Amino acid sequence: MDGTAERAAGRGIIERQSLHQEIVSRLRDMIIEGELQPGERLYEIPLGESLGVSRTPLREALKSLASEGLVELAPGRGAVVRQFSRKDVHDMLVLIRSMEELAARLACEVASDQDIGRVRELHNRMRAHYQAGERMEYYKLNQQIHSSLVALADNPHLSAFHATLQARLKRIRFIGHEGPERWAAAMAEHEAIVAALERRDVETLVEIIGKHLHNAWLRVREAV
């Protein structure tokens, strides 16, 4: 008919969700996975062609990504994948730490045992991947657990900011390959976090989360 079906078939994009969201999350993934590298200029026409969309919706997506902080827009000279300095990464980790500490405090007050149980479940699955040495699956569940923990606080604004920050850090954290001993330490911290959460032991929980994210900084600081 028109170009839509053709495009959908040709590129495997576009299904039923809004095209805007589709482009945004597609580009987000491309940035996080390093397909589009930091500092890389994003030329609208070739990028649009590679996604199977015209410049108009692509530009709208770029504006969204700029507000999310993944892309930088220089007026008159287009879009560039944002790159983060070492200080940026440190600042973001300080911030995400504060957010997760807040989330922990709130979660201990308002989360149901059932919801906490679901986090425990995720944790168990993550441990299985750890023991199997499956880094990628471990990594994904790790992210998911942090998000779920924040979600327990029942504060959507907090969750949204946390998600935004997590997206900015994702690529960097993914790069930061930890050695076996640090991986084991991270795993132990997670174990302690879930345990403290189940006991609703706020102070311990906050302390471990603080330590956990401090260690995350130690892990990535050389990589940045």
Added chain:
Amino acid sequence: MDGTAERAAGRGIIERQSLHQEIVSRLRDMIIEGELQPGERLYEIPLGESLGVSRTPLREALKSLASEGLVELAPGRGAVVRQFSRKDVHDMLVLIRSMEELAARLACEVASDQDIGRVRELHNRMRAHYQAGERMEYYKLNQQIHSSLVALADNPHLSAFHATLQARLKRIRFIGHEGPERWAAAMAEHEAIVAALERRDVETLVEIIGKHLHNAWLRVREAV
């Protein structure tokens, strides 16, 4: 010539900054000041005409505002000014409180005496407006002081999130007219905040900021 000068003359918009930023901040102001009310549908053509721009840059601006959380986009049915429930406002104040507490801790460590001096200066100007009973000027300086305080932490990511949240709350806080006694209390809290900052007395500072934002909630809770 073309339409540009004509438009600029006709509406007083557009000078030299990027048109995108111009539209975004213009719409942001219109939302904050209640010219565009919560829940109001934003029809692209009439809104664009009132701003003197076509739909394309307007739509890009709306996408940005959606990422900032001031506008809601329902795919296929346009943009609506976002409205916040009482819980939303509470959640946001909890979050902004946590951010300002973090900022306070960091500021006590890294801020220079000179930078703190600038906050003191703003505070003095605000007190003058308070004593003169100039609500609007007071209000604006109040916001500016909170932003400056966060800026002292030297964490741009924190500042950006704080600014976004502050924008979402601006309209609501502006509505929440406090009586003379509460206004006086808020003023006293500010005085204590600046004093504690000058002494770099972290614990007191955090405590007062917490109290200050708790009171802010009490002030607006009926208004929401």
Added chain:
DNA sequence: ATTCTGTATTCTGTATACATAATTATTTGC
């Protein structure tokens, strides 16, 4: 050889046109 200037090309920014989906109004059946 290098730098400055003028020109050509490429890319971005905006407006407009068209197609599709949503909404409203109207008409038909009960």
Added chain:
DNA sequence: GCAAATAATTATGTATACAGAATACAGAAT
């Protein structure tokens, strides 16, 4: 008279066309 279905209108979503700005290139002058 009311409800449901259908037609008409209006709004959104996407693509394209055009204008202006930025960049890259080439040639001339120092």
